[in-house]
Every structure is written in C-alpha cells, then in structure tokens.
Amino acid sequence: MTDDFMGPPWQADWTDEATSNYNALPPQARTMIEAARAELVIAKDPYFRGIDTDRDLPTGMNVEPVQSTRPSGEHVLYFDHGRGWLRYHFVPRTTDPQIVIDECFWQ
Incomplete structure (x- = not known):
C-alpha cells in the first residue's frame, strides 16, 4: 500500500x-442516467469543487452540493436540463474510494 490517494x-x-x-425508468432515461454516472466516475474530483465546476460537463448537466454549508457532503448531479438527477456522496477511503448513488430520479 502506498500513500498515494487513488484517483478516477x-x-x-x-x-x-x-x-x-433506475430499473423502473424508460430506456431513454436510463441512457441519460448512464451518461451522468459516467461523468461522475471519471471526474478528477467527484464534488466538482471550484470556479467553473460545470465547464467540462456535457450540456444540460450541472453539479451542486445539497447544502452549501456542507461542501463535502451529499451532492446532486442534474442532467437532461434539470429533468433528472442523481443524489450521491463520495467515500474517500484510501484503498477503495467510491461514489454512492443514493437517489435516482427523472421526470
């Protein structure tokens, strides 16, 4: 084991x-959710911190914290121009960091 923090x-x-x-949604919604999930797992920082955080996301996607007072807490990745979202939190363990998706919604 090294002292390096694992990345995307x-x-x-x-x-x-x-x-x-997710399983109850129509196929076109699941396709959009898979694209949103893909953006999460390849992001350098799953919380998209800093200025212009959404600059590298595809059109119609943006990320924000659920509570502005908890920047390391749960976040929401909106997709399909706000018609759907994934609520998630990041567990920054050294050996096995992961994103946990708590809620999946599309309307």
Whole structure:
C-alpha cells in the first residue's frame, strides 16, 4: 500500500432504492442516467469543487452540493436540463474510494 490517494475512475455503488428507481425508468432515461454516472466516475474530483465546476460537463448537466454549508457532503448531479438527477456522496477511503448513488430520479 502506498500513500498515494487513488484517483478516477471511481467505483460507483447504488442503494437499493436508487437501483429500483433506475430499473423502473424508460430506456431513454436510463441512457441519460448512464451518461451522468459516467461523468461522475471519471471526474478528477467527484464534488466538482471550484470556479467553473460545470465547464467540462456535457450540456444540460450541472453539479451542486445539497447544502452549501456542507461542501463535502451529499451532492446532486442534474442532467437532461434539470429533468433528472442523481443524489450521491463520495467515500474517500484510501484503498477503495467510491461514489454512492443514493437517489435516482427523472421526470
């Protein structure tokens, strides 16, 4: 084991509720969700901190913290111009950092 913090691509795990919601959606919505998930797992920083954080995201996607007072807490990745979102948190373990998707929604 080294002192280096592992980087992307991150592991992504889904809660049972998020998985159920994902499975209930139509195929075109699942395709958009997979694209949003792909952006999460390849991001250098899963919290997209800093100025112009959404600059590298595809059109119609943006990220923000659920609570501005907790910048390291849960975040929301909006996709399809705000019609859908993934609520997630990042577990920055040294040996196995991962993103946990808590909620999946599309309307």
